[in-house]
Amino acid sequence: MNEVPWSLHLLSEVLAAFSVEDPNALRTVINRVAEAVDAEVVAILQQGSISHCIGLSGGEQPLLLAHSLNHPASIDLAAGHLHTHWAPMGKDALLVVGRLSEGFNLEERSLLRAMGRSIQLSAQVLQALTAEREAKDAALRQATHDAMTDLPSRSLVLERLEAMLSGGHAGDRVATVLFVDIDRFKQINDVHGHASGHQFLIAVADVLRSVVRSGDLVGRLSGDEFVVVTLTATRQDAESLAARIIDQVSQPLLLAGKLVSHSPSIGIAFATVADTAETLIENADMAMYRAKDQGRGCYACYDRAMRLKAQHRAAIETDLRRGLRQGEIVPYLQPIVALPDRTLVGFEALARWQHPLHGLLPPSEFIDVAEDTGLIVEIDTQILRQSCAILGGWRREHPEHFLRLSVNVSGRTFVDASLPDHVAQALESSGLEADNLYIEITETMLVEDIDSTTQVVERLKQLGIRLAIDDFGTGYSSLLYLKRFPVGILKIDRSFIDGLGTDREDEVIVKAVIGVARALDINSVAEGVETELQLEMLSELGCDYVQGYLFGRPCDARTARELLKSHGPLARSTTAGH
């Protein structure tokens, strides 16, 4: 070996181990140092501690520290005398090399010194490059992944799906998108807080990851909307996957100390030749809405009729937004009459769309779209404000009139924490008092959303507002709720009124509801009264108020005002106050 000179080539051998691809590069470098000079021990001492070491057990390593002020040193180990050399690595670190057989000669010491300094500089460069690469990776990940769930975001999902669609045949399998939307997710945020909502979404992401096959793509598009992109050979494959997702996501989850269970609705779309990533996801989205229409917690597969329907709905939505801006959504007022003297005591406000092209549109033409898009909250708020303003105006003209106003709100509006503020503003700007106003909700809303509505109801109660329970008798109200909440009116559903005089069971039910109302000191209002016979029977049964076509259809404010004039001044009802 003597003919080959000891050479600095070992330095380049050691430094070649640095690689930005290898997070353990420094560990490999230390091995290379040891192998290059036949050392048994190599360590890096940094600010009084050992950051890397090979050759010594954890129990022996402190020996290096003990000698760190006394180098070079010979350290006694069980295996023999360890001859050490210490090469500086910048100000704060030392490269320590130890060999059992013999000490290091001048050439080796010189080589190790060069190694120490070079390793330090290379480590710094590596650190800087690694930090830069990590920052780039993090930026890329931030741009392509959702921070909360770490799932690919919409842009990456579209990119991957597009690549899959343009990638040609995958045997007999086709690209399939499952659009997963959590039913009534907003309630989780409203009831349990946003932190719990985030926790829920993270759990859903985990479930989706665990349910899909390796190679499938799970992404989060926005809010509570997720997608699964997969390849399926048959419709049944996709449906089985959807069923598994529904089953797993529906498992109760502990959030903020409470077990919460929410189902997903899933839309399934299969790629066709003409599909782009965007259209395929849109198709799955439409199918998801079909699943929601079918009762939530289920799945539906896309068909072309859905797109036509969706286009129609989209047109209505655009038009409805415009209509709302233009003030085309107006309250129509249906009279409420007291029994037995048939005096006009107030009105129920109902939304109508005064469309510039199609004329007056009933709620059935736009309420579904309003509910799906969230526009219902704005509609409810406008109807509340406008109808209060109308009655407030009459009140100022005729302070002697005491009129009650019932305003319907949707479930979505009723769980909206800003409802009490809107009510307070409407009262203040119209000059109405709280006991003029009833917020009308359905029995189902009261029971289903009991947790989410408690705070809203409490604030309404503080304002002195009472609730009117619509369609009473069709749901499963607990009488406890009627007592617990500020319920002022029970409205008897028209389906029972229809049967009065013809159906004995309906008569019994109506009687029972009136009885419940009386027992709880609540007024009863019968809806859909159309005949004198019904009126007579309701009067006999002790019903407090009635409304229906017998006394007038919902009408505009001007007509209602005429109606009011024809009835003359009204006094405050003695039975309605609480």
Place this chain on the structure above:
Amino acid sequence: MTVDPKAERWVEVGSSIAADLAAAVPEALAPILAAGQPKLVLLFCSPIHDLTRAAGLVADQIGEAALIGCSTAGELAPDRSTCGGIALWALGGEGFSVTTGQGQGIAGSLRQAASDAAHCLDRLERRAHTVLVLLADGLCGDQMEVVRGAYDVAGVDVPLVGGCAGDDMAMQSTQQIFGRQVLSNAVVAAAISSEAPLGIGVSHCWEPLGEPMLVTSSNGTSVETLEDRPALDVYLDAFDAPDEVRRNQEAFASWATTRPLGIRRRDRIEIRYVSGCDFQSRKLLTIAEVPQGALAFLMLGDAHSVLEATQMACQMACEGLQGAPLRGMLLFDCVARRSVLQDERIQEELQRINAVRGDLPVGGFYTYGEIARTKGAGGFHNQTLVALALA
């Protein structure tokens, strides 16, 4: 009362070339079981056999003895060098203590697997002399990482010996045995501690062909350029390779068996087996790291040098016993060395071994790489004989 020294520590070896394991295992086990209850059995088994069945049959017969092993590219036993057989190497007696371990690697990386396997040292009842025997997958990434991973745990106090499993030169996959389990991409280990000295010998006797060259570009086990020229071209030209070797992978692999690279170390040259090449990118492929920046030699050897190395390694191992009587040897012999000797001269290698061991038991297998760390922190070899002598 006199103590039979053999009762304190014993080594025994058995082998068989029977085609049916039902016959082969009992035949190979017979001398071992006759020696007593073993503490450790190493099973070296040709890949023509079902290793799971072989391990099961051995385990059925050895009671509580620990069992590790691997597939081979040939087996070594007293007076016998086989291909397609099994060899069992065992030790027993109160003078030895043994533990075994295993680590499952991931593709391309055995470092952690080697560390995991080496942790069997933690449970070992330590005596005066300790060694860690490693059997690693021979076709799973950079084999240097096996030594590095084991050294992370064993440290300076415990020498390492071992070999990489083979597959009769099919170069497809190798297997490792841990008890009745058969693994792949894994490292299995046996820690042996003895009251008496243990000796390790390493020798290859390959000679450099000309001046060393700088490895100007390499990446792990892929050597891209030597002195800034495509490594394959440098290699083929230096050895004046025939046309067939320059075009055909199989011809190249066979021809390269006796033309390894040598990496210059402080006082020796470490051999790197050239396992293949990439005719397109003109790279040489090795089974252990050739670091960029290293000084590399082109190496040559012949049957004479191989035989010299055999005797030298065995003698070196015995000298390590510090005068204590030899009880047996464990050999890790590179399959490439066997290629040099070929069938007609393989008996000469056995004679060289016999010249050192006398009639004492010796066994081992033909490997895809050899491990011997006795000084420094490295210790992965190719085309080398590693011998462990036990007193």
